[in-house]
Amino acid sequence: MVLQLRRGAVHPVGIENSHPASFRDPSGVVFRAEDGTLYRQVNRVYERDYRRLMDSGLYERLVSEGMLIEHHEVDRSLAIDGSAYCVIQPCPIPMISYPYEWCFTALKNAALLTLQIQKCALDYGMSLKDASAFNVQFIGTTPVLIDTLSFEEYEDGHPWVAYGQFCRHFLAPLALMSKVDMRLNRLASVHLDGIPLDIASRMLPLSSRFRFGLSMHLHLQARFVKAYSDTSKAADVDVTQRKLAKGKQLALLENLVNTVQKLHIGKRRTEWADYYQDHSYSHEAFEQKRTIVKDFIERVGPQTVWDLGANTGEFSRIAAQSGARVYAFDVDPACVEAGFRYCLESGIQNLLPLCMDLTNPSPALGWAQMERQSLTERGPADLVLSLALVHHLAISNNVPFELIVQYLHQLSRNLIIEFVPKSDPQVKRLLRSRKDIFDHYSQEYFEAAFQRQYAILDRTQVGEDGRLLYLMTSDNTCA
Amino acid sequence: MLMNLAYIDPGTGAIVLQILVAAILGIGVVFRRIFIAPFAALFGRSSKSEGTAGDPDSPDSPSPQA
Numbered sequence: 001m002v003l004q005l006r007r008g009a010v011h012p013v014g015i016e017n018s019h020p021a022s023f024r025d026p027s028g029v030v031f032r033a034e035d036g037t038l039y040r041q042v043n044r045v046y047e048r049d050y051r052r053l054m055d056s057g058l059y060e061r062l063v064s065e066g067m068l069i070e071h072h073e074v075d076r077s078l079a080i081d082g083s084a085y086c087v088i089q090p091c092p093i094p095m096i097s098y099p100y101e102w103c104f105t106a107l108k109n110a111a112l113l114t115l116q117i118q119k120c121a122l123d124y125g126m127s128l129k130d131a132s133a134f135n136v137q138f139i140g141t142t143p144v145l146i147d148t149l150s151f152e153e154y155e156d157g158h159p160w161v162a163y164g165q166f167c168r169h170f171l172a173p174l175a176l177m178s179k180v181d182m183r184l185n186r187l188a189s190v191h192l193d194g195i196p197l198d199i200a201s202r203m204l205p206l207s208s209r210f211r212f213g214l215s216m217h218l219h220l221q222a223r224f225v226k227a228y229s230d231t232s233k234a235a236d237v238d239v240t241q242r243k244l245a246k247g248k249q250l251a252l253l254e255n256l257v258n259t260v261q262k263l264h265i266g267k268r269r270t271e272w273a274d275y276y277q278d279h280s281y282s283h284e285a286f287e288q289k290r291t292i293v294k295d296f297i298e299r300v301g302p303q304t305v306w307d308l309g310a311n312t313g314e315f316s317r318i319a320a321q322s323g324a325r326v327y328a329f330d331v332d333p334a335c336v337e338a339g340f341r342y343c344l345e346s347g348i349q350n351l352l353p354l355c356m357d358l359t360n361p362s363p364a365l366g367w368a369q370m371e372r373q374s375l376t377e378r379g380p381a382d383l384v385l386s387l388a389l390v391h392h393l394a395i396s397n398n399v400p401f402e403l404i405v406q407y408l409h410q411l412s413r414n415l416i417i418e419f420v421p422k423s424d425p426q427v428k429r430l431l432r433s434r435k436d437i438f439d440h441y442s443q444e445y446f447e448a449a450f451q452r453q454y455a456i457l458d459r460t461q462v463g464e465d466g467r468l469l470y471l472m473t474s475d476n477t478c479a
Numbered sequence: 480m481l482m483n484l485a486y487i488d489p490g491t492g493a494i495v496l497q498i499l500v501a502a503i504l505g506i507g508v509v510f511r512r513i514f515i516a517p518f519a520a521l522f523g524r525s526s527k528s529e530g531t532a533g534d535p536d537s538p539d540s541p542s543p544q545a
Contacts, residue, residue, distance in 0.1 A: 164493025216500045221493060228492035239494045248501040255504055 018080065020370030021134075027149040031080050039078055040071070040088050046149055047085040049126075053151045058124035062145070067117055069093070069137075069146045093146060094325050095304070095378055099133040099169070100189035101354040101362060103336040104177045104265050105344070107185065110136040110143040111170035111260050117145055118160065119253050122246060127154040131166035133188070134372075140349040141340055159244040160252070164225070167217050168194025171260065175218060176200055178263040179208050182333040185355060192366055197222035213259025265337065285463030290318060292460050293387070296416045296471040297322050299457075302382030306411060309389035313339035313353050319385065320351040327381075329356035358389075359397045376410055384412035387469075390446070391420040395430045395438055401449035409453045413475040419446050421466040443468065 019030035019038075027046035032038055042050050053059050062068035071090040078087045099107060110133060118128045128150055135147040160166075169188075172195040176184040180203055187195055201222040208214045228237065244252075281289065293315050297305070302324045307316040310328035312335045320326045328351060330336050339353035356362065361375040386408065393399045408415060420427055422441055431438075447456065454472035462469055 159494050159497050161490075161494075163497045164490065167493070216496075216503070220500075221496045224492035224496040226492070228495065237491050237495060239491055242494055242498055244498050244501055248505060251504045251508070252497060252501045255500070 020368065021366065021372070023367070025130075025149060029080065033078065038090065038092060039074065040090060040148065041079050041081075041084045042086050042088060042149065043083045044085045045083070049152050050085065050149070052126060052153055053148070056124040056126065058121060058126055058151070059148075061124070062117060062120065066142060067113060067120070067145060069144055069148065071148055088148065090146065090148065093137045093139065093144075095327060095352075096373060097138055097327075097352065097354055098189070098362065098372055099173070100186050101356060102138075102185060103333055103340050103353065103355060104174070104182060104185070105337060105340050106138065106141070106143070107133070107170065107174055107177070108260060108263065109141075110138075111166075111174060112257065113143045113145065114166060114170065115253055115257050115260070118162075119250065121151060122154055122250065125154050126151045127158070127160065128152075128162050131162035131169060133169040133194075134192075138352050140352060141343045142349075154246075157243040157245060159239075159242060160249055163252075164221070165194060166256070167221060168197060171214075171217055171256070172197060172200035174260060174263050175204060175208060175214055177333075178265055179204055182265055182337070185333060189362070189365060192372070197225055211259075211262075213255060213262070217256065217259060281463055289387075289462045289469065290315070292462065292469050293385070293416060294318050294322075296458065296469070297324070297383065297385075299471065300383045300414045300416075300473075302414065304381045305383045305385060306379070306381040307385040307387075308356075308358055308408075308411075309386065309392065310339065310353065311335050313342065313351065315385055315387055316351055316353070317342075317348065319383075320348055324350070324382070326351045328353040329358065331355070331357045358393065359399070379411045381412045383414040383416065384408055386415065386417040388418050388420060388426070390417065391424075391427050391430060391441075394441055395427065401440070401446055402452070405449050405453050409474065413473060415450075415454060415470070415472040417450070417470050417472065418462075419443060419468045419470065421468075424465045424467060 019032065022028075022030040026043065027049070028040055028042045030038065030040045059068065063070045069090050071088040074087050074089050076084060076086055099110070102110070113136060114128070114131050114133075118131070121127055129152045130147060130150040132147075135145055135150060136143050137146045138144070168191075173185060173188055176187065176195065184203075191199075197218055201219045204214070204218065209219055297319050301322075302319075305316070305319040305324045305326045307313065307319065307326060307328045310316050310330045311332075312330075313328040316326045316328035316339070328336075328339055330339070330353070333355050336353045336355045339351075342348075343351050343353065356375065362372075364370065364374040364377065365372040390401075390404065393404050394401060408417075421443060422428070422431070422438075450456070450470070450472060454474045456470055456472050458469075458471040460469050461467070
């Protein structure tokens with residue numbers, strides 16, 4: 001990556017310009033310069049560990065194997081205060097996603113990455129001081145550690161300080177998704193420092209107690225954490241005197257790897273996972289829809305696409321083929337899981353399926369609601385795909401067209417949207433069990449509502465049931 | 480009573496526990512070497528599959544799990 005720093009465009013900035021999630025670690029601070037570039041200041045207190053990371057060959061090894069984010073050292077004068085040792089510029093992550101949005105396999109691969117990095121670090125005399133799932137990000141479906149400053153010198157015989165955090169951030173949610181319900185990934189949005197092990201232990205079925213890894217790392221640890229949370233008891237223990245030989249730590253890590261690898265999700269289906277097999281499109285109409293969507297995408301030529309209500313990502317993949325970076329959102333973790341696995345198996349590098357309930361999208365979370373961004377804050381995308389979605393929002397959730405338009409307009413200025421009329425079998429199904437109070441659910445009202453924000457560039461009918469595909473924009477320069 | 484005191488000291492329990500688990504894993508390896516490996520060898524199983532430490536050379540990179 002060639003650094004193109006515009007001198008003069010970047011000024012030293014105060015703590016108020018530092019990234020709101022960057023206050024915890026005194027090793028350094030992430031900040032955004034005025035030109036929008038993300039930098040990371042490495043503080044002098046971390047100099048020794050940083051040099052060891054860079055000089056021991058660990059950094060090179062991890063970066064060459066794609067496990068750690070690459071960075072470049074830049075001019076130290078960019079530092080935001082006097083405590084800087086150096087300033088680095090990490091390769092940018094296209095869009096941040098959070099563990100509560102990941103499907104099972106995504107979280108599992110992030111967990112395995114973290115363990116692999118810890119094993120690798122021990123070889124080079126270093127150790128991870130953090131094992132937070134938030135330190136892992138996805139580029140496509142590939143997990144990468146983004147926290148360059150989470151390595152510290154390994155002191156011989158010291159236990160792994162991040163062991164408890166690893167269990168809360170990875171093992172507990174994985175076990176819950178595997179043994180209880182896939183939808184429990186969302187529990188991580190309530191417990192940002194990982195699922196408390198006592199909660200996980202009580203939720204897990206009895207059978208999990210007969211699995212060595214889960215019984216030790218979750219159930220027994222939950223008891224230990226509770227027992228030692230009594231300060232008088234914890235005061236009797238000098239943790240700095242507790243030793244764990246390196247070989248034993250490696251065996252512990254290997255056991256964690258095995259425990260994680262043995263967790264699976266079965267073929268339990270949720271409501272949408274088999275949508276493409278039994279929905280109302282005929283084969284010909286489906287092919288026609290694909291062709292039209294492909295044509296619309298090419299006309300917009302987007303760099304980033306958000307596919308809302310993506311199901312397993314059939315149309316996200318068409319967008320991905322155009323070379324755009326695509327995020328496929330769906331409420332059903334089974335669909336997201338299927339889409340994620342499809343990408344892994346077919347080697348698609350520019351598509352990330354994520355779990356998202358569009359009627360309640362990820363909010364801003366954490367300290368002062370500044371640490372984790374809401375979905376809207378992570379936009380806008382160049383193009384939003386909203387196929388076979390509007391009837392779910394308008395009828396199942398009673399959201400008026402006007403409000404749907406308002407929200408979609410926040411997410412993107414370009415829109416490929418499908419209107420599904422009341423005569424459609426899918427809509428009839430939605431209306432079967434409820435009173436039809438949706439007098440305004442018609443093509444006429446739909447178009448009127450959307451034309452308040454967008455210009456309709458194209459409208460094409462798909463199939464025999466009166467479904468319509470629209471290409472809309474509010475960007476005068478587009479298409 | 481379900482009062483959660485973990486916010487006072489979440490760290491000590493995890494440290495003490497991991498040392499205990501590592502010790503149990505160590506005992507497991509010894510047990511397998513003494514009691515299981517000889518029989519495994521007798522029935523023609525490779526001694527490579529013994530123990531919990533696995534094969535250090537095997538690529539354990541993240542991969543899709545069916």
